[in-house]
Amino acid sequence: MHYKDNIAYPPLLSRPTVYLPVLAAVFAALWWFRAGDGALGRLVLGLVPGAEGDALNLATAACVTMLVGFNIFVVMRLPLRQQVWLVWAELAALILLFFYSFDLSFAFIQRKIGFLITQGLVTTLYISAVSIVIATVLALIGAIAKLSSNGIAQGIAHFYTSLFRGLPLLMQIYMIYLGLPQLGYVVDAVPTGIAALSLCYGAYMTEIFRAGIESIPKGQWEAARALGMRPVSVMTRIILPQSMRVIIPPTGNQFISMLKDSSLVSVVGVWELMYLARTQGQTEFRHIEMMVTASLIYWLMSIVLELAQKRIETHFNKAATR
Amino acid sequence: MTSAQDSAPPAIQITGLNKWYGLLQVLHDVNLTVTQGERLVICGPSGSGKSTLIRTVNALEGFQSGEIKVAGLRLTREPAVVEEIRRRVGMVFQQFNLFPHLTVLENCALPLRLVRGLSAAEARDRTMHYLSKVRIPEQAAKYPAQLSGGQQQRVAIARAVAMQPEVMLFDEPTSALDPEMVKEVLDVMVALADEGMTMAVVTHEMGFARQVADRVIFMDAGRIVEQGPPTTFFTAPRSDRTKAFLRQVLH
Ligand SMILES: Nc1ncnc2c1ncn2[C@@H]1O[C@H](COP(=O)(O)OP(=O)(O)OP(=O)(O)O)[C@@H](O)[C@H]1O
Ligand SMILES: [Mg+2]
Numbered sequence: 276m277h278y279k280d281n282i283a284y285p286p287l288l289s290r291p292t293v294y295l296p297v298l299a300a301v302f303a304a305l306w307w308f309r310a311g312d313g314a315l316g317r318l319v320l321g322l323v324p325g326a327e328g329d330a331l332n333l334a335t336a337a338c339v340t341m342l343v344g345f346n347i348f349v350v351m352r353l354p355l356r357q358q359v360w361l362v363w364a365e366l367a368a369l370i371l372l373f374f375y376s377f378d379l380s381f382a383f384i385q386r387k388i389g390f391l392i393t394q395g396l397v398t399t400l401y402i403s404a405v406s407i408v409i410a411t412v413l414a415l416i417g418a419i420a421k422l423s424s425n426g427i428a429q430g431i432a433h434f435y436t437s438l439f440r441g442l443p444l445l446m447q448i449y450m451i452y453l454g455l456p457q458l459g460y461v462v463d464a465v466p467t468g469i470a471a472l473s474l475c476y477g478a479y480m481t482e483i484f485r486a487g488i489e490s491i492p493k494g495q496w497e498a499a500r501a502l503g504m505r506p507v508s509v510m511t512r513i514i515l516p517q518s519m520r521v522i523i524p525p526t527g528n529q530f531i532s533m534l535k536d537s538s539l540v541s542v543v544g545v546w547e548l549m550y551l552a553r554t555q556g557q558t559e560f561r562h563i564e565m566m567v568t569a570s571l572i573y574w575l576m577s578i579v580l581e582l583a584q585k586r587i588e589t590h591f592n593k594a595a596t597r
Numbered sequence: 598m599t600s601a602q603d604s605a606p607p608a609i610q611i612t613g614l615n616k617w618y619g620l621l622q623v624l625h626d627v628n629l630t631v632t633q634g635e636r637l638v639i640c641g642p643s644g645s646g647k648s649t650l651i652r653t654v655n656a657l658e659g660f661q662s663g664e665i666k667v668a669g670l671r672l673t674r675e676p677a678v679v680e681e682i683r684r685r686v687g688m689v690f691q692q693f694n695l696f697p698h699l700t701v702l703e704n705c706a707l708p709l710r711l712v713r714g715l716s717a718a719e720a721r722d723r724t725m726h727y728l729s730k731v732r733i734p735e736q737a738a739k740y741p742a743q744l745s746g747g748q749q750q751r752v753a754i755a756r757a758v759a760m761q762p763e764v765m766l767f768d769e770p771t772s773a774l775d776p777e778m779v780k781e782v783l784d785v786m787v788a789l790a791d792e793g794m795t796m797a798v799v800t801h802e803m804g805f806a807r808q809v810a811d812r813v814i815f816m817d818a819g820r821i822v823e824q825g826p827p828t829t830f831f832t833a834p835r836s837d838r839t840k841a842f843l844r845q846v847l848h
Contacts (some may be wrong), residue, residue, distance in 0.1 A: 318698055332794075393837065494694040497694065498688075498690060498695075499696070499698070499708070500657070501657060501683055501687075501688040502683070502687075502712060502756070502760060503680060503712040504708055504711050505711070506711055508711050512707060512711070516698050517696075517698050546624075591698075
């Protein structure tokens with residue numbers, strides 16, 4: 276637990292008063308939603324041959340509840356870290372089983388995955404990475420502008436965050452790709468995607484950065500200024516490093532979200548991951564294969580970002596943890 | 598920068614200073630001269646404008662009329678002037694205001710490198726010298742959150758003094774401390790005074806005032822009501838406000 280209070284509470288699920296009602300609730304839900312009618316029922320049919328209808332439903336609910344109960348019983352006896360990992364892995368396995376149940380053609384996936392990665396993933400990564408860098412710079416400028424005493428800068432920054440947080444990202448992409456050519460400025464598809472993502476996420480992140488900077492007590496600024504440090508040094512050496520603790524978690528969210536929102540640029544025909552997933556499946560009516568593959572690739576990339584975020588958080592927290 | 602008109606201009610010279618917060622006037626025609634090497638203690642009830650007064654000296658607060666000179670340099674709002682004044686004036690705050698993301702060593706060394714242009718090694722050496730003076734060189738590698746309040750305030754003093762200012766301002770440096778830590782901070786300040794540092798100290802520690810002050814100033818409602826050497830200030834206060842205040846702080 277984050278806040279240690281050194282009291283040995285018995286783990287919730289080890290108390291019968293909690294454990295049994297939880298299992299009862301699991302049972303009731305399975306029974307109510309008729310788990311026995313679907314894939315779970317077909318699995319249970321192997322154990323109780325010949326059962327059907329309400330009987331099968333009841334048997335399914337009972338079997339699954341017992342499995343869950345046994346699982347909790349076992350997991351509760353492991354050390355904390357192993358508990359976390361095991362539960363994570365079990366849930367991941369369930370999701371993969373869910374995908375597996377689609378009866379996918381792995382031969383098709385194998386044939387296409389190379390192209391999906393070398394063309395689609397690379398493009399997605401390229402667009403996201405460049406956009407992340409530009410959005411961060413925009414956010415920093417935007418936040419400093421909002422906190423400045425320069426009316427023009429404040430006006431621009433307020434309008435910027437209002438417009439680009441207010442318009443749907445899809446609309447922004449169209450405005451750049453289809454609207455700007457009306458003025459005689461033609462922008463290619465990939466730069467369009469990068470521009471739209473950077474501007475949109477820069478606007479969200481401006482607010483994150485502003486709130487992060489404002490969360491630092493003004494005594495920090497005063498002390499640094501009283502020591503004679505210049506405003507730029509105070510910002511980069513004193514204020515920003517401290518506000519990182521506040522800025523990083525929501526920024527990690529934004530990056531993960533941007534990674535997936537980069538799929539929106541497929542509407543202007545960029546051959547990124549989602550576009551290829553849609554088009555490659557079409558020819559052989561293997562949509563699901565490509566969608567599942569693309570989804571898993573997105574998930575893997577998000578996990579990498581999550582891990583990176585965690586490392587950076589640890590780095591900026593080191594002074595705060597005793 | 599320094600005007601050569603006077604061989605030894607006063608460390609701080611404040612004339613006709615007025616300041617308002619909106620309609621509330623918090624400083625009324627304040628006149629105050631602190632000579633080189635003088636140890637000044639400022640006291641007065643809460644809200645009387647003590648913090649505001651010393652914070653105008655290094656431009657942490659602005660003011661509407663009057664004049665402030667620090668070692669002969671007139672304080673304007675020009676960046677170069679303000680920065681020069683801040684290099685001459687060190688400040689210690691009630692809330693310490695150490696930089697929590699930097700170690701004790703970095704807290705002191707960073708401004709030395711950025712403002713005084715010292716090399717990393719020079720900044721380190723000078724920091725260790727001043728940390729020894731406040732008697733906590735062994736804490737150099739720790740983060741502020743790992744220190745007691747008294748230790749933190751001593752680091753804050755070392756950080757300000759290491760910049761080798763001409764004047765030190767203290768705004769209630771012991772008010773946020775537990776009683777048993779007050780003494781260790783006051784001892785450091787006494788030692789600093791003994792070395793001849795010019796100091797203006799806002800404090801309610803009347804023992805400190807008696808021991809080191811050359812002059813005590815009593816403020817009330819934005820005015821300097823009474824001032825004098827500690828002997829006369831404490832034994833023969835003239836105004837009723839001062840008497841009432843002293844009865845409270847001396848019990
Ligand atoms: N930022 C501000 N805006 C408006 N009024 C303020 C502000 N800061 C201080 N004041 C007012 O100015 C007056 C003087 O405040 P100041 O902090 O200088 O008093 P002080 O003598 O230091 O009191 P204390 O002993 O409580 O620190 C008070 O009436 C206070 O309410
Ligand atoms: Mg005060």
